[in-house]
Amino acid sequence: MITLTKPENHALLSLQTEMQKQFNANSRDYADLKIDWRKPIESGEEDGSLPLPVSFAWETDAENAEAILEITRDEAFTRIFRTVNAENTVDVYNFEIGETYFWRVRAGGEVSETRSFAVADILPRWIYIDGTTNVRDLGGWKTSDGRRMKQGLLYRGSELNTHRTITEKGIEMLRDTLGVKTDLDLRGEAVGVYDDTPLGRPVAFRLLPLLAYDELVADRSSLVPVFEVLADPAAYPIYFHCWGGADRTGSLGCYIEALCGVSEEDVCLDYELTSLGTWGVRSAAGEGFTAVLDGLHAYREQGADTLQKQARAFLLDAGIKEETLDRVYAILMGDM
Numbered sequence: 414m415i416t417l418t419k420p421e422n423h424a425l426l427s428l429q430t431e432m433q434k435q436f437n438a439n440s441r442d443y444a445d446l447k448i449d450w451r452k453p454i455e456s457g458e459e460d461g462s463l464p465l466p467v468s469f470a471w472e473t474d475a476e477n478a479e480a481i482l483e484i485t486r487d488e489a490f491t492r493i494f495r496t497v498n499a500e501n502t503v504d505v506y507n508f509e510i511g512e513t514y515f516w517r518v519r520a521g522g523e524v525s526e527t528r529s530f531a532v533a534d535i536l537p538r539w540i541y542i543d544g545t546t547n548v549r550d551l552g553g554w555k556t557s558d559g560r561r562m563k564q565g566l567l568y569r570g571s572e573l574n575t576h577r578t579i580t581e582k583g584i585e586m587l588r589d590t591l592g593v594k595t596d597l598d599l600r601g602e603a604v605g606v607y608d609d610t611p612l613g614r615p616v617a618f619r620l621l622p623l624l625a626y627d628e629l630v631a632d633r634s635s636l637v638p639v640f641e642v643l644a645d646p647a648a649y650p651i652y653f654h655c656w657g658g659a660d661r662t663g664s665l666g667c668y669i670e671a672l673c674g675v676s677e678e679d680v681c682l683d684y685e686l687t688s689l690g691t692w693g694v695r696s697a698a699g700e701g702f703t704a705v706l707d708g709l710h711a712y713r714e715q716g717a718d719t720l721q722k723q724a725r726a727f728l729l730d731a732g733i734k735e736e737t738l739d740r741v742y743a744i745l746m747g748d749m
Contacts, residue, residue, distance in 0.1 A: 475521025
């Protein structure tokens with residue numbers, strides 16, 4: 414007999430730590446920070462970007478039987494997307510927010526009852542990738558038309574080699590569990606150093622260096638090939654990163670979220686969430702991110718009265734085709 418002990422049936426679980434919840438709720442009134450984005454320095458502080466796992470536990474009277482935990486989104490278990498071999502307890506990471514999951518255990522030829530749990534709808538969806546930091550899903554953010562960016566398509570985070578080195582466990586999570594198909598590397602310093610991704614095949618490696626902040630606003634043409642990748646449905650899921658996942662990644666994340674209709678308040682919050690990682694504090698009021706927003710706000714004079722319209726005008730002026738922006742929007746909103 415197999416007896417499931419946790420989580421309790423129909424439990425509602427928050428996967429954010431208290432530190433992450435407090436950051437979301439409290440004012441982030443930092444000083445006007447001046448960031449040297451070309452040489453980020455690790456803060457030495459605790460890594461606050463790691464989410465909580467779902468802890469599973471069960472008891473079985475089957476001797477020497479390997480237990481298999483099965484997790485799915487439908488009670489009929491027609492598509493099992495997580496299977497974990499364990500003795501009688503295991504922590505599992507990176508469930509989508511606002512979703513309900515079903516689980517059961519097989520051991521010694523027996524199958525347990527089915528239980529369910531729901532993940533609290535608390536943004537953002539932090540992701541645990543062993544060997545790196547500051548990883549989160551761009552999906553889940555609400556947009557101006559009342560919809561949400563789709564989860565599980567676009568992940569932002571820190572680098573996977575050089576100053577941080579992803580582990581085999583981290584590779585398995587990104588490539589095999591989350592299904593990442595493209596490593597979109599924004600680091601200019603990686604040119605001539607790396608010609609492939611540490612995630613291994615079949616993940617595609619796209620090294621497309623970007624600048625950050627005011628320099629990206631001034632020289633925005635480098636966004637064109639990046640958005641061509643983002644407009645390719647076959648490239649998803651995508652993991653995009655620079656060194657710390659903060660500045661170049663933060664600038665690009667702003668343009669993507671604004672294009673999809675995420676509010677300026679949430680765009681700024683997503684940028685500042687990097688402060689919970691290990692690469693130091695980031696402030697939307699600092700001169701770096703202010704330059705990004707100012708570059709968008711400049712289009713108010715042309716009649717672009719929302720951040721979404723401003724982002725579209727900015728990206729068109731960068732040389733990105735209108736149909737490319739339409740495809741990126743459709744993909745990230747789940748319309749393709």
